[in-house]
Amino acid sequence: MSPALALLTLLLAAGPAAAGWPPALSLDAASAGDTMLHGVPVPSAVLPAEPLDACPKFxxxxxxxxxxxxxxxxxxxxxxxxxxxxxxxxxxxxxxxxxxxxxxxxxxxxxxxxxxxxxxxxxxxxxxxxxxxxxxxxxxxxxxxxxxxxxxxxxxxxxxxxxxxxxxxxxxxxxxxxxxxxxxxxxxxxxxxxxNLRPADLVKTTPAMGVDFDYGRYVDGVMKRHLSSGEIYAGGLSGQGLExxxxxxxxxxxxxxxxxxxxxxxxxxxxxxxxxxxxxxxxxxxxxxxxxxxxxxxxxxxxxxxxxxxxxxxxxxxxxxxxxxxxxxxxxxxxxxxxxxxxxxxxxxxxxxxxxxxxxxxxxxxxxxxxxxxxxxxxxxxxxxxxxxxxxxxxxxxxxxxxxxxxxxxxxxxxxxxxxxxxxxxxxxxxxxx
CATH class of the missing domain: 2.40.40.10 (RlpA-like domain)
Structure with missing residues (x-):
């Protein structure tokens, strides 16, 4: 049995009681050719194809x-x-x-x-x-x-x-x-x-900050955008009691x-x-x-x-x-x-x-x-x-x-x-x- 098929069999056997099931697609890659499903690297071969990939507008x-x-x-x-x-x-x-x-x-x-x-x-x-x-x-x-x-x-x-x-x-x-x-x-x-509730490090930007976005956070002294929605859904804010x-x-x-x-x-x-x-x-x-x-x-x-x-x-x-x-x-x-x-x-x-x-x-x-x-x-x-x-x-x-x-x-x-x-x-x- 191939490693990809073995992993898919394991996920299916875990059933709905498994934590985080059903898995959700993430754009984060664990390694070349892999996709993260709630922290588990899954070879892309076992994932359904995304119809939007063929759309020029995408x-x-x-x-x-x-x-x-x-x-x-x-x-x-x-x-x-x-x-x-x-x-x-x-x-x-x-x-x-x-x-x-x-x-x-x-x-x-x-x-x-x-x-x-x-x-x-x-x-x-x-x-x-x-x-x-x-x-x-x-x-x-x-x-x-x-x-x-x-x-x-x-x-x-x-x-x-x-x-x-x-x-x-x-x-x-x-x-x-x-x-x-x-x-x-x-x-x-x-x-x-x-x-999520508002994170403690979230800052409302001002024109004096010289950025073109409305909210952000300081990272190493530089104002940057906060985590994206995908990063947040992948657990980027977990452990802070914001839910x-x-x-x-x-x-x-x-x-x-x-x-x-x-x-x-x-x-x-x-x-x-x-x-x-x-x-x-x-x-x-x-x-x-x-x-x-x-x-x-x-x-x-x-x-x-x-x-x-x-x-x-x-x-x-x-x-x-x-x-x-x-x-x-x-x-x-x-x-x-x-x-x-x-x-x-x-x-x-x-x-x-x-x-x-x-x-x-x-x-x-x-x-x-x-x-x-x-x-x-x-x-x-x-x-x-x-x-x-x-x-x-x-x-x-x-x-x-x-x-x-x-x-x-x-x-x-x-x-x-x-x-x-x-x-x-x-x-x-x-x-x-x-």
């Missing part, structure tokens, strides 16, 4: 620093005549809008007067933003008709619109929500993937990481809530986009994509998830806490949006015009046009450039279905002081 994915889920043509924002803002009868209740605008005002109240933002080629001071935020809150609290509200915006504010190189001006809107995933308090034969909980599926962990928050539900029905507490500094790479580009999967909503990954066998789920090197660390929150955005305040369902804060700063009121999915009683989805006021409260590693907007949907099965199905082009207008 090389581009592997060699690129990032691989976004969308690459829209939108490059910048530019002034737009406020009188030409779309007519709107806001499709959500007024209470959520007032809360979102109130969050904006609170955000600007704590900024020093010297603080400024840049939108397009123009600059705005914190005092001007405070006054504008207070005025917007007053306008939308006054019981005016939609036409009167639009007239006030046109008379008292400037507007900016995302502008595309192709002249379309359209942005890509997606949705996110507070995900709920099954978990265990301790590792088991199945639940062996950790949801908040354990999951049977790295795809479920990726779901919570992309959503930025989550509810971990234990077998006894108890739960804990987790929220964003830093990242490893690696750029986001969209595995879903890669599989679509390589023809492995059709276009599908994010909910179905997570289910697809979770069905992969022979360690392929871990390998696919690890192709995205970015890893999000969590903190445990109060069980009654609402998900928080990047500005540190609770997100408002339907009103808080995630943006790239470089071209689209935090604390802005915006007008969105696009299409949204609507859950149907029978479980299906329909789509309808809508126009809505919202506010920039959050960001995400996949949200880059002014041409990407992620709308926070809330929590629960309806939010999950609709947010996972939300992907539409549309228009985005920023409201700024004159």
């Amino acid at each position: 090389r581009l994915f592997s060699e690129s620093a990032s691989y976004p889920d969308e690459a829209p043509a939108v490059k910048d924002v530019s002034p737009f005549p406020p009188a030409a803002l779309p007519s709107f009868a806001d499709d959500l209740d007024r209470a959520g809008l007032l809360e979102a605008l109130g969050t904006n005002l609170a955000y600007w109240k704590i900024k020093p007067d010297s603080y400024r933002i840049t939108v397009g080629k123009d600059s705005f001071s914190a005092p001007a933003m405070r006054a504008a935020s207070a005025r917007l809150l007053e306008i939308f609290s006054s019981g005016l008709t939609p036409a009167e509200e639009r007239a006030r915006l046109a008379a008292e504010f400037r507007a900016y619109r995302a502008v595309a190189d192709d002249g379309s001006g359209n942005v890509v809107f997606t949705g996110y929500y507070e995900a709920e995933i099954p978990a265990t308090r301790a590792p088991t034969a199945e639940s062996r993937y950790p949801l 908040a909980a354990w999951s049977a599926h790295p795809a479920q962990i990726m779901l919570a990481q992309i959503q930025g928050s989550g509810v971990l539900r234990f077998p006894d029905g108890d739960l804990i809530k987790i929220g964003f507490d830093g990242a490893n500094g690696h750029a986001f790479k969209s595995v879903q986009r890669l599989l679509m580009d390589c023809g492995e999967i059709p276009s599908m909503n994010f909910q179905d994509f997570i289910a697809y990954l979770s069905r992969q066998e022979n360690g392929r789920e871990e390998r696919l998830v690890s192709l995205n090197p970015r890893y999000i660390f969590f903190r445990v929150k109060d069980r009654n806490a609402r998900p928080q955005g990047a500005i540190g305040t609770p997100l408002v369902p339907g009103r808080s949006i995630a943006v790239d804060p470089k071209p689209v700063p935090y604390g802005l009121a915006v007008v969105m015009k696009t299409r949204r999915p609507v859950a149907q009683p029978g479980g299906g989805i329909s789509f309808r046009d809508f126009t809505r006021m919202a506010a920039t409260h959050d960001t995400g590693s996949a949200i880059r450039g002014p041409g990407r907007v992620d709308i926070f949907w809330g929590a629960g099965p309806v939010a999950e279905l609709e947010a996972s199905s939300m992907k539409a082009s549309g228009e985005l207008y920023l409201i700024l002081p004159k």
Whole structure:
């Protein structure tokens, strides 16, 4: 019997009770021609072939620093005549809008007067933003008709619109929500993937450090990115007591990481809530986009994509998830806490949006015009046009450039279905002081 076949026979004989079974593929090599399966070198001859190896896009994915889920043509924002803002009868209740605008005002109240933002080629001071935020809150609290509200915006504010190189001006809107995933308090034969808390050596980088990543750690006095997702799943952080909980599926962990928050539900029905507490500094790479580009999967909503990954066998789920090197660390929150955005305040369902804060700063009121999915009683989805006021409260590693907007949907099965199905082009207008 060959050494490879003997090893495979030994692994199969160990059965599900063996620690770390079923094995997961790792990109670490023990020696030439070998692959590590949870610390055990296995000759590559006994491993299943990876279909992606034959895809030309896979090389581009592997060699690129990032691989976004969308690459829209939108490059910048530019002034737009406020009188030409779309007519709107806001499709959500007024209470959520007032809360979102109130969050904006609170955000600007704590900024020093010297603080400024840049939108397009123009600059705005914190005092001007405070006054504008207070005025917007007053306008939308006054019981005016939609036409009167639009007239006030046109008379008292400037507007900016995302502008595309192709002249379309359209942005890509997606949705996110507070995900709920099954978990265990301790590792088991199945639940062996950790949801990690923030490591003690993780540092939020600053421009003065001269690096192009958001988080890292000092290695021999040099700021470097932290361990990749693959290195973490291979045990790179084990022994530090960082595990908040354990999951049977790295795809479920990726779901919570992309959503930025989550509810971990234990077998006894108890739960804990987790929220964003830093990242490893690696750029986001969209595995879903890669599989679509390589023809492995059709276009599908994010909910179905997570289910697809979770069905992969022979360690392929871990390998696919690890192709995205970015890893999000969590903190445990109060069980009654609402998900928080990047500005540190609770997100408002339907009103808080995630943006790239470089071209689209935090604390802005915006007008969105696009299409949204609507859950149907029978479980299906329909789509309808809508126009809505919202506010920039959050960001995400996949949200880059002014041409990407992620709308926070809330929590629960309806939010999950609709947010996972939300992907539409549309228009985005920023409201700024004159």
